[in-house]
Amino acid sequence: MRNSTLTRRQILGHGVRLTVVGATPALLTACTKPELHCEDVSGLREDDVALRKQLEYRDVSPHGESKNCKSCAFYLAGKKNECGRCTLVKGPIHPLGYCSSWAAKG
Ligand code: SF4
Numbered sequence: 001m002r003n004s005t006l007t008r009r010q011i012l013g014h015g016v017r018l019t020v021v022g023a024t025p026a027l028l029t030a031c032t033k034p035e036l037h038c039e040d041v042s043g044l045r046e047d048d049v050a051l052r053k054q055l056e057y058r059d060v061s062p063h064g065e066s067k068n069c070k071s072c073a074f075y076l077a078g079k080k081n082e083c084g085r086c087t088l089v090k091g092p093i094h095p096l097g098y099c100s101s102w103a104a105k106g
Pocket residue numbers: 057068069070072073074075076085086087088089093097098099100101102103
């Protein structure tokens with residue numbers, strides 16, 4: 001006759017498998033979600049595009065988390081997973097972006 005009680009190892013094994021199966025859709029969504037790009041300047045005036053270039057705006061800060069648009073005094077956050085704006089540089093602004101006018105929030 002087979003013992004119907006589950007061992008601790010069997011219970012833990014089932015728990016791990018259920019966790020992996022439950023997390024898979026979220027992982028797939030995160031992996032397939034398009035990256036945020038904030039470099040479309042098609043709606044901007046020429047002088048705004050020129051200023052953006054002059055200040056060397058880019059979507060990825062060379063200073064990482066220590067200096068990026070998100071931590072800049074001029075940054076205006078957008079909705080979740082959307083580009084923000086800047087009071088100096090026109091057009092879409094990436095929260096992890098950077099330009100030469102970066103200034104610490106006061
Ligand atoms: S001033 Fe430059 S660093 Fe600051 S939010 Fe605007 S684009 Fe980003």
